[in-house]
Amino acid sequence: MQWETVIGLEVHVQLATRSKIFSGASTAFGAEPNTQACAVDLGLPGVLPVLNEQAVAMAVQFGLGIHAEIPEVSVFDRKNYFYPDLPKGYQTSQMYHPIVGPGEVEITLEDGSTKAVRVHHAHLEEDAGKSLHEDFHGMTGIDLNRAGTPLLEIVSEPDMRSAKEAAAYLKAIHSIVTYLGISDGNMAEGSMRCDVNVSVRPRGETTFGTRAEIKNVNSFRFVERAIEYEVERQIELLEAGGEVVQETRLYDPEADETRSMRTKEEANDYRYFPCPDLLPVVLDQAYVDHLRDNLPELPAAKRARFQDELGLSAYDAGVLSASRAMAEYFERVKAVCGDAKQAANWVQGELSGALNREGLAIADSPVSADQLGELIARVKDDTISGKAAKQVFQALWHGEGESADAIIETKGLKQVTDTGAIEAMIDQVIADSPAQVAQYRDAEPEKRGKMIGYFVGQVMKASRGTANPQQVNALLKEKLDALC
């Protein structure tokens, strides 16, 4: 039987606010346990929540970024359950009236084709603390620093049909939130976490199969692998005449498998109800418009513009728009050198190669976009040759000069384009090479083209590589042919 995979994702994004969603405690990562858990985060008797305006703005920016409806009113609800890392015994979330309504995310697949994945909604909520299971005499230690960190939970429709699509969707979300600057997107530190709903059904079937939810998958690669494993497991199960159980599973990257979490003795009953300590959040249109007007260009729009206006290939446009840092670097290089294709070649070639070798992010590049742009401009205006340009790049990389011009100057790499000077060198080479001149003269005219290489080499050598090779070629041909 042919099987079709159906995948939906719930992505939790920690918003990059300075303080927590309902308190003035810091959200900085990595502090000593419980030193960033204030009275509100601890749920001390009598404390009350007050909503962080930046968390609201960031959620709305995300909504605008995925062309979602932004409802005028959103409401916080309480999700009630007991867990030691949940100090109040409820999580403040948005069940019935989320801040972001239905929207759409465009994903790009490996073959360069695109697909729209619908977002059901996105809502604001507070993160929980962390349970540490190292040995505290058989006890668990609770750190509530993370409790109250703002989360945006982005819930997709079950629109993805393969592990690759799911990974591409996650990457697209990652790139949108980092473009917007609303999250650092650091998956290793848990700034982005993902629950995956997976089911399979016979191809052609329109109803969904029973799904399993894989909790807390924390890297692009693991999302892909967890889904691949889970799909295979479900298909095997069904083909053997079994049934998929609706349950929560965990992905174990070491064993590369998903495992059922200990089945709870009862189904959850979260008893959602509107949080009486918070009032409805009302967004006026002017506020939303203001955020919309100040939205940066997002990856999908940038990619399209790179292709349509700059004439880049789909592949180049995809790579150069994948992250905001990359796109900004590229656009600056392009602006300085005035040549999109050359800028694309250099950023993806020489620069990316060097960054990869040293394991550096583009933000940490030793060669600035201005420096690289100027370097390319010097190739374009024939100040230096392409070969010399690579030397200049290396020198910039190693900090041997402030700018391409300075390095060209100190290293004497400036191309000689003065016809008189080149002619003088050519005359000298011809005078010094009577045997080669004779061979040239005696050769069939169609073979002479190859033979000119020797003379070019000699002239370039004489100029220490600074003579313009096109000029040398043309002038040599002229002079040699005149001797024939």
Added chain:
Amino acid sequence: MHDKTLTELAAALSAGEFSSRELTEHLLARIERHDGALNSFITVTAEQALAAADAADAARARGEAGPLPGLPLALKDIFCTRGVKTSCGSRMLDNFTAPYDAGVVEKLADAGTVSLGKTNMDEFAMGSSNENSFFGPVKNPWDLGAVPGGSSGGSAAAVAAGLVPAALGTDTGGSIRQPAAFCGITGLKPTYGRVSRYGMIAYASSLDQAGPMARSAADCAHLLGVLAGHDLRDSTSVARGVPDYAADLDAPLSGLKIGLPREYFGDGLSPEVEGAVREAVKVYESLGASVREVSLPHTHYAIPAYYVIAPAEASSNLSRYDGVRFGHRCEDPADLMDLYKRTRAEGFGEEVKRRILIGTHTLSEGFFDAYYKKAQKVRRLIRQDFLDAFDEVDVLMGPASPTPAFDLGAKKDPVSMYLQDIYTIAINLAGIPGISVPAGFANGRPVGLQILGTHFAEARLLNVAHQFQQATDWHLRRPALAEETA
């Protein structure tokens, strides 16, 4: 000294008749002498009180006194007080020393007041008799066999007994007004959002409101001026200017339109209470007010709606008491589930458990719409009743409670206890202000007249109450305390 109102005490202090320290020592001595019988305090903070009194005396000497300099009062044990046990009347918080001050506690301290301690209350403010306290019931100073009302019973009894001239209470369904009525003092529940809830331990967040309990409406006006105002730490606190509540106390009442809700004079109202209330209304007529009957047609749905909304919010608000970060924790828990279940079974009393169970049940899957959503709809109808009535009249008047204080142990059945709050509960659902003023006695126990106004009409209510107290002396009556008579 202990019979004086806050207003009189303020005058005496500023005239130098006695110092705040002398006043504080006198009241501490009275607490020492009488509170064994009354049980109105959970914690007496004598040392801090004397230090605060000395500071107030010193500030006065320097000419830097705040609006209520050196005036003693007491705080219901529901308000967090830094460094002082804050129990909320519960075993769960018997060992809890609050690490911060509630918003109103800060304000009262800044105003120069001297807190004598924390008053007894029904556990987590759930009750109408003060019999639900982990620290034992409070006795009514008018009759030690009677309840003082609840949940702010300790505050009411302490003020009535002259242990303190004023106290802070909270009112979720009548918890200021009913004990004020039972103990013969004046108690004001402000408009929801008028006074910050920050640091006031939550029972039912959309209903809870703090307010003053004192010997006169004028005293309540002075206190409300300090308590009211926007607090950025409470999202439900209202950003709205605070008027001078004392400014219009003396405004004449001629032309005042009083409405008597038909539903507040029906079955279950004791004839003595009704008689006292109708007498009080006559006083108002003699002051130039006109009286008409109005209807609040959804009155009888208030208790059912309240017993969905309040327990639902409470069941969630009280989930934080889990034995992990503060408060009671059971001995040697076998596992996490055991920690939760035993801690909460041991830490909470019966009425609290009852309401947690009701709230949990009504919020659970399959019941939410039928109970919670339905109750919220009814809540809107109840509010509309009041808004419609206030289109026609300036204030509403009626009894604060269907009977005077009942005997300790008289109401065993929870539902019959709940029905006590028939005249007070709708006011919290509507969020409007209400005040109870002494209006006579029934069988030797005080009767309270309840006066209601529309949202933010506190100044009007205080004026109306004050004018009654200029014309009558019910609020000046004092109970004879056992040892004094002996």
Added chain:
Amino acid sequence: MALEHADVLRAAHLARLGLDEGEADRYLGDLGRILEMVDQLQALDTDGVAPLAHPLDATQRLRADEVTEADQRETFQRCAPAVENGLYLVPRVVE
């Protein structure tokens, strides 16, 4: 909506309240009478009435995104039943 013994036990479990059978029976009686009183609501026609969550028609005020809270771990943990190395301790949680 009649309440059953199992409903009481279920609510007690959701609310993490330890109850023995005897207590559950007692609460069943109390809760049954309370719900019977509450059920009067069902008689009222509320079609077209919007639920009222807060008595004032106010909207949420927003707080500036500023860090205003300093570390008070030591103070806060003074009232904690069990802490070690700054962590709150609970019986082992099995993931």
